Amino acid sequence: MSENVRHTSGFDVVKPLSITTLIVVMLPLVLLPLASIFIFGTSSGLASFWAALAAPEASFALQLSIVTSFWATIFNVVFGLFAAYVLSKYNFWGRNALIVTISLPTAIPTAVAGFALLLLWGPYGTLGRLLEPHGIQIMFTAAAIILANIFVTFPLAFGVIKPVFDTMSKSLEEASATMGATRWQTFWHVTLPSLRGAIVGGALLTFARSVGEFGSTILVSGNLASRTQTAPLYIFAKFNEGQVEAANAIAIVLALFSFAIFSILFFARDWLETE
Amino acid sequence: MQMNTTITAVSVRNVSKKFGAATVLEDINFDVGEGEIIVLLGASGSGKTTILRIIAGLEMPDSGEIILHGKDVSRLPARERGTGVIFQSYALFPKMNVEQNIGYGLRLRKKPKADIAKKIDELIELIGLQEHRKKSPSQLSGGQQQRVAIARALAYQPEVLLFDEPFGALDAQIRTRLRREIRALLKKINVPSIFITHDQEEALELGDRIAVLNQGKLEQIGTPFEVYNKPETEYVATFVGAANLLLGVVFERKISLGKIFLEMPEDSANFRNGQSVKIVFRPEDVFLRQPENLTQNYQKLATGIVEEINFVGAFERVVVRLDLSEKPPIIVTRPKTETVAFPLTIGQEVNVGLVRFRVLPNFTLASERAGRTV
Numbered sequence: 001m002s003e004n005v006r007h008t009s010g011f012d013v014v015k016p017l018s019i020t021t022l023i024v025v026m027l028p029l030v031l032l033p034l035a036s037i038f039i040f041g042t043s044s045g046l047a048s049f050w051a052a053l054a055a056p057e058a059s060f061a062l063q064l065s066i067v068t069s070f071w072a073t074i075f076n077v078v079f080g081l082f083a084a085y086v087l088s089k090y091n092f093w094g095r096n097a098l099i100v101t102i103s104l105p106t107a108i109p110t111a112v113a114g115f116a117l118l119l120l121w122g123p124y125g126t127l128g129r130l131l132e133p134h135g136i137q138i139m140f141t142a143a144a145i146i147l148a149n150i151f152v153t154f155p156l157a158f159g160v161i162k163p164v165f166d167t168m169s170k171s172l173e174e175a176s177a178t179m180g181a182t183r184w185q186t187f188w189h190v191t192l193p194s195l196r197g198a199i200v201g202g203a204l205l206t207f208a209r210s211v212g213e214f215g216s217t218i219l220v221s222g223n224l225a226s227r228t229q230t231a232p233l234y235i236f237a238k239f240n241e242g243q244v245e246a247a248n249a250i251a252i253v254l255a256l257f258s259f260a261i262f263s264i265l266f267f268a269r270d271w272l273e274t275e
Numbered sequence: 276m277q278m279n280t281t282i283t284a285v286s287v288r289n290v291s292k293k294f295g296a297a298t299v300l301e302d303i304n305f306d307v308g309e310g311e312i313i314v315l316l317g318a319s320g321s322g323k324t325t326i327l328r329i330i331a332g333l334e335m336p337d338s339g340e341i342i343l344h345g346k347d348v349s350r351l352p353a354r355e356r357g358t359g360v361i362f363q364s365y366a367l368f369p370k371m372n373v374e375q376n377i378g379y380g381l382r383l384r385k386k387p388k389a390d391i392a393k394k395i396d397e398l399i400e401l402i403g404l405q406e407h408r409k410k411s412p413s414q415l416s417g418g419q420q421q422r423v424a425i426a427r428a429l430a431y432q433p434e435v436l437l438f439d440e441p442f443g444a445l446d447a448q449i450r451t452r453l454r455r456e457i458r459a460l461l462k463k464i465n466v467p468s469i470f471i472t473h474d475q476e477e478a479l480e481l482g483d484r485i486a487v488l489n490q491g492k493l494e495q496i497g498t499p500f501e502v503y504n505k506p507e508t509e510y511v512a513t514f515v516g517a518a519n520l521l522l523g524v525v526f527e528r529k530i531s532l533g534k535i536f537l538e539m540p541e542d543s544a545n546f547r548n549g550q551s552v553k554i555v556f557r558p559e560d561v562f563l564r565q566p567e568n569l570t571q572n573y574q575k576l577a578t579g580i581v582e583e584i585n586f587v588g589a590f591e592r593v594v595v596r597l598d599l600s601e602k603p604p605i606i607v608t609r610p611k612t613e614t615v616a617f618p619l620t621i622g623q624e625v626n627v628g629l630v631r632f633r634v635l636p637n638f639t640l641a642s643e644r645a646g647r648t649v
Contacts, residue, residue, distance in 0.1 A: 169364055169366060171362040171363075171364055171366040172366050172368060172369075174331075174333050174353070174360070174362070174366070175360060175362060175366035175368075176368070176379075177332075177333070177352070177353040177354050178331050178332070178333070178353045178354070178356070178358055178359070178360045179354075179359075179379060179380040179383060179427070179428070179431065180354045180355075180357070180380055180383045180384060180431065181354055181379075181383050182354060185383060189368075189379070190368050193368075193370035193371075194369060194370060196370075
């Protein structure tokens with residue numbers, strides 16, 4: 001008891017000490033690198049920052065990133081929802097193997113993912129070889145970037161949605177069925193509303209991860225300016241060319257963008273769950 | 276079998292079900308009358324939930340039929356049967372408020388909006404939740420959620436209401452109050468209802484009739500009075516209320532318990548001479564007196580020695596070891612009037628009389644079970 005009293009009434013030196021340690025550790029590892037992007041990007045004035053952003057190649061890269069990420073997100077959320085439904089609802093032989101397989105892309109280095117896609121869809125790849133005579137080329141186009149984004153972010157939405165399915169009471173669906181609902185009506189009116197938070201969360205995660213994807217995109221896209229160059233590839237290219245301001249402007253946009261997405265995830269989660 | 280009316284609302288006919296190698300239900304038959312409340316009573320694993328799910332269409336029987344108001348629905352999916360299920364967890368839709376939950380069944384049936392609104396108003400008034408109509412289920416107490424679940428099922432005029440252990444999640448005091456409220460409500464709206472429970476007190480208070488299930492078989496179905504006072508099997512006797520069991524042998528319409536002979540009660544089945552039987556009696560059907568004072572209203576069972584006396588609030592619980600060949604102990608409960616009129620002490624010799632007892636065939640010959648008290 002006496003120890004408890006000391007903790008509550010006396011000055012607790014552990015609290016300020018631990019908070020300071022936390023910040024001191026994070027400073028050089030996370031906070032300062034982020035800060036330096038902003039400090040450097042705005043050091044020569046906002047005008048040059050806007051000019052760097054307004055360059056046609058830069059705005060194209062940003063747009064391409066957003067569009068390809070959007071389609072990858074749509075696909076992975078819809079597929080993740082479907083996969084989570086099937087794998088939560090039905091028990092079948094090989095179910096666990098399938099769950100592991102879906103989750104696998106998170107553990108594979110992104111460069112390996114890009115390489116794997118090249119081997120399959122590239123001009124000499126297993127499938128690419130069959131498509132080429134018909135004039136269909138997947139690699140080194142926006143489609144390749146979408147494919148790479150899909151591959152790399154494949155398990156994210158699934159991983160957020162499935163636990164919600166797993167904990168959802170089976171009696172909700174049964175109640176709906178006894179009240180006269182078809183499976184589709186039950187899914188639409190009962191199941192889906194309960195998944196809203198998980199769907200939005202999964203989508204934001206997928207989108208954020210897609211926008212930042214580099215390792216696989218650089219292999220499959222061809223990295224052609226104003227054609228297949230995404231924002232991260234643009235940063236890399238400009239940095240290599242020594243145009244640090246141009247690279248930095250896009251870096252600021254991407255950093256702010258990630259910050260916004262994770263703020264939504266953090267602050268809107270309660271709202272999404274309860275409303 | 277008594278029924279409130281002659282109309283049969285639900286018929287369960289020869290229903291059997293296996294899960295893998297395990298037989299869950301074996302040839303179950305019973306009817307539910309219009310407006311009648313039937314309670315399926317059994318321990319966990321007795322198959323009572325499976326019967327409910329089969330009636331609702333959430334489970335298919337291996338054989339047998341379910342007939343709702345004359346229509347064979349055995350092959351229909353749950354959504355075409357029109358039953359109203361009140362789940363133990365209530366299963367209210369968390370993203371819908373009270374009104375939306377109640378109106379859901381009507382919206383699915385594409386009823387006009389005005390009709391739905393009117394019906395919702397009626398039902399919300401019936402369950403007395405006028406001030407809570409816009410609340411989400413998580414903002415309601417357990418009892419309120421349950422009333423919403425009932426209103427939600429009543430909205431589309433179900434063929435039958437099926438209650439899956441509806442009071443299981445509530446604490447004891449609320450449980451008693453709610454089951455009275457719900458029984459009163461069901462009697463008012465006159466909808467046939469089937470409850471399942473493992474709580475015998477709940478069954479006795481709720482049901483017009485009780486069906487006792489044991490390991491997938493229907494042991495007995497009857498009014499609470501019949502099931503309690505005239506149990507047809509040892510299982511029913513011991514599961515519904517406490518019971519003392521003694522082994523005996525039939526001889527010329529009498530039962531021999533060693534040197535003692537008891538007159539066979541008039542409503543007993545026919546037993547042949549020499550047949551092994553069990554006599555079953557409730558702790559409250561035993562009367563204890565001084566050896567010389569046992570009046571003629573009771574059949575004398577034996578003399579015995581008081582071994583244990585426990586005060587259990589409303590009554591006294593006494594263990595008496597009988598002076599029979601195997602010296603079986605029996606349990607006796609005595610109301611306050613008795614404990615005042617005839618106080619007992621441990622070690623005292625008493626005369627043991629029976630107010631009422633049942634005679635059941637003894638299928639198991641395990642004589643060591645004879646003195647068992649459950």
